[in-house]
Amino acid sequence: MRPRGARLQWQRPKAKCVEVAGKKIALFNLEGSFYAIDDTCTHRGGPLSEGEVSGEEVTCPWHGAVYNIKTGAVLGPPAPRGVASYPVRVQGADVEVEV
Numbered sequence: 001m002r003p004r005g006a007r008l009q010w011q012r013p014k015a016k017c018v019e020v021a022g023k024k025i026a027l028f029n030l031e032g033s034f035y036a037i038d039d040t041c042t043h044r045g046g047p048l049s050e051g052e053v054s055g056e057e058v059t060c061p062w063h064g065a066v067y068n069i070k071t072g073a074v075l076g077p078p079a080p081r082g083v084a085s086y087p088v089r090v091q092g093a094d095v096e097v098e099v
């Protein structure tokens with residue numbers, strides 16, 4: 001599928017929620033490298049883009065599940081499984097997320 005773009009220019013915060021092809025995607029900027037995972041926590045739907053970021057991990061703001069930002073893997077409960085991750089490509093000022 002052709003990448004869908006989101007025109008973004010930001011330094012802080014480290015994460016934003018963007019909608020791509022009808023999906024809510026959490027985009028993270030880790031020291032200038034971008035990563036995209038589903039924004040919706042698999043526990044009760046908390047917004048991962050609003051979670052606390054520490055290194056490569058984000059903590060769901062609702063009940064504390066921990067996810068790997070690069071892979072979407074769940075690292076800590078109560079989330080039952082990870083979330084999808086998506087390829088990201090930076091083209092000038094555009095950040096393209098392939099869904």
Ligand code: FES
Nearest residue numbers: 041044046060063
């Ligand atoms: S909704 Fe994310 S841990 Fe409960």
